[in-house]
Amino acid sequence: MKSRFLIIAAILLSSVSSASAQDFFDTADAPSFFNIGVRLGFNTSNRTFTKDAFNLWTNDSWGTGFNIGAVVNLNFKEYLSIQPGIFFESRSGKYAYLTEYIDSYNREQTFYQMGTLRAYYISVPVLAVLKFNIANKIKWLVDLGPYFQLKLGESGQDNINVLYRLPQANQYDYYTATSNSFGVGLKLGTGLKFLNHYYLGIHYLAGLTNAWKVPAGGKNKSWEFSVGYDF
Numbered sequence: 001m002k003s004r005f006l007i008i009a010a011i012l013l014s015s016v017s018s019a020s021a022q023d024f025f026d027t028a029d030a031p032s033f034f035n036i037g038v039r040l041g042f043n044t045s046n047r048t049f050t051k052d053a054f055n056l057w058t059n060d061s062w063g064t065g066f067n068i069g070a071v072v073n074l075n076f077k078e079y080l081s082i083q084p085g086i087f088f089e090s091r092s093g094k095y096a097y098l099t100e101y102i103d104s105y106n107r108e109q110t111f112y113q114m115g116t117l118r119a120y121y122i123s124v125p126v127l128a129v130l131k132f133n134i135a136n137k138i139k140w141l142v143d144l145g146p147y148f149q150l151k152l153g154e155s156g157q158d159n160i161n162v163l164y165r166l167p168q169a170n171q172y173d174y175y176t177a178t179s180n181s182f183g184v185g186l187k188l189g190t191g192l193k194f195l196n197h198y199y200l201g202i203h204y205l206a207g208l209t210n211a212w213k214v215p216a217g218g219k220n221k222s223w224e225f226s227v228g229y230d231f
Contacts, residue, residue, distance in 0.1 A: 024132055030075035037071045037199065041226030045091040047117065047179070050217035053162055054097040056110065063092035063116070067224055073129075081129040083143070091222065092118040099163050104170050111163055117156040119179070123205075124148045125187045139193040147205060149183040149220075162215055178214040183207050185220065199228035 046062045069087030076082065096114040103109050127145035134140045160177040185208045191201025207220035 024134070026078035026131075026133055028078045030078050030081075033075050035073050035075070035231055037073060037228050037230035038069075039071060039085070039087070039199070039226045039228040040066075040068050041224055042066050043089065043091065043222050043224045045220070045222035046093055047091075047211045047220050048218045049097075049177075049212060050215060053177075053215050053217070054099045056100040057096070057098035059096045061094045063094060063118075065090035065092050065118075067123075067226065069123075071228075071230075073230065079131050081131070083125075083127045083129050083145075085125050085127075087123045087125070089121045089123050090118070091121065092116065095160070097160070101163060101165075101172055102170050103172075106170065111161075113160065115156050115159050117154070119154040120152045122150045122152060127187060131193070137195050141191045141193060141201065143190065143201075143203065144188045145186075147185050147187045149185065149207075151179070151181045151183075154179065175214060177212060180210055180213045183209045183211070183220060185209070189224075191226075193230070197230050199226070199230060201226050201228070 043065050044062045045065060046060055048060045049058055051058060067087050067089045069085055071083050071085035074082045074084075094114070094116050097112070099111040101109055101111065125145060125147035127143040130142045132140045132142075157177055157179050161174040162177055163172050163174045165172055186206050187203055188206075189201055189203030191199060193199050203224045203226070205220070205222040205224065210216055211218035211220045
C-alpha cells in the first residue's frame with residue numbers, strides 16, 4: 001500500500017513539475033496560428049421587460065435551450081488567441097404579467113396573461129482568449145469579448161399585450177409586444193482545455209441593447225455550458 005502511495009505521489013509531482021517548467025504564462029509563439037473547433041452545449045436564459053410595462057406584477061422566468069457551433073482560433077502566442085465563432089442557439093422562458101386598471105364603469109380590473117417564449121438565434125461572438133498552464137497538457141482559459149445576435153424566429157411574443165390609456169377617461173386599448181431582431185452584448189467566461197484538443201467551458205452573455213422594440217427596453221441574459229473539440 002505504501003509503495004502504491006509513493007508511485008501516485010511521484011506521478012502527481014511529475015505533472016506539477018512539468019507544468020512549472022512550462023511557465024504558467026507562456027509567452028512563446030504558438031505552434032500553429034490557425035485551427036478550428038466545434039462546440040455543443042445547453043443554456044439557461046431570461047428576457048426581461050421594463051418594470052413599468054405591466055404596472056402590478058412582472059415575472060420572467062429562466063428557461064432552457066441548446067447551442068451548437070464552431071470557432072476559429074487565431075493563435076498569436078501560446079497565451080493569447082482571438083476566437084471568432086458562429087452559433088445556432090435555442091432559448092426559452094415562461095412569463096406571467098398582471099396589469100391593474102380602472103374600466104369605464106369606474107371599477108378596478110386586472111388583466112392577467114401568461115405563457116412561454118421560445119426563440120432561435122444566430123450568434124457571432126469575437127473573444128479574446130487568455131490561456132494559462134495549470135498542469136501537464138491542461139490549460140485554464142479566460143474569455144472576453146462582444147457578441148452579435150440575429151433572431152431567426154420566435155413563438156409566444158404575439159400573445160403578449162400591453163395596455164395603454166386613451167385620452168378619454170378610463171378608456172384603454174392595447175398593442176402587441178415586439179422583440180428586437182438584432183442585439184449586441186458582452187460574452188465572458190472560463191474553461192479548461194485538455195491534451196490540446198478537448199474543451200469544457202461556461203459563459204455568461206449579457207445583452208447590451210434593448211430586448212424589446214415595443215415597448216422599448218428590457219435585457220437578454222444567458223448562461224451557456226459547453227463541451228468541444230479543437231482540431
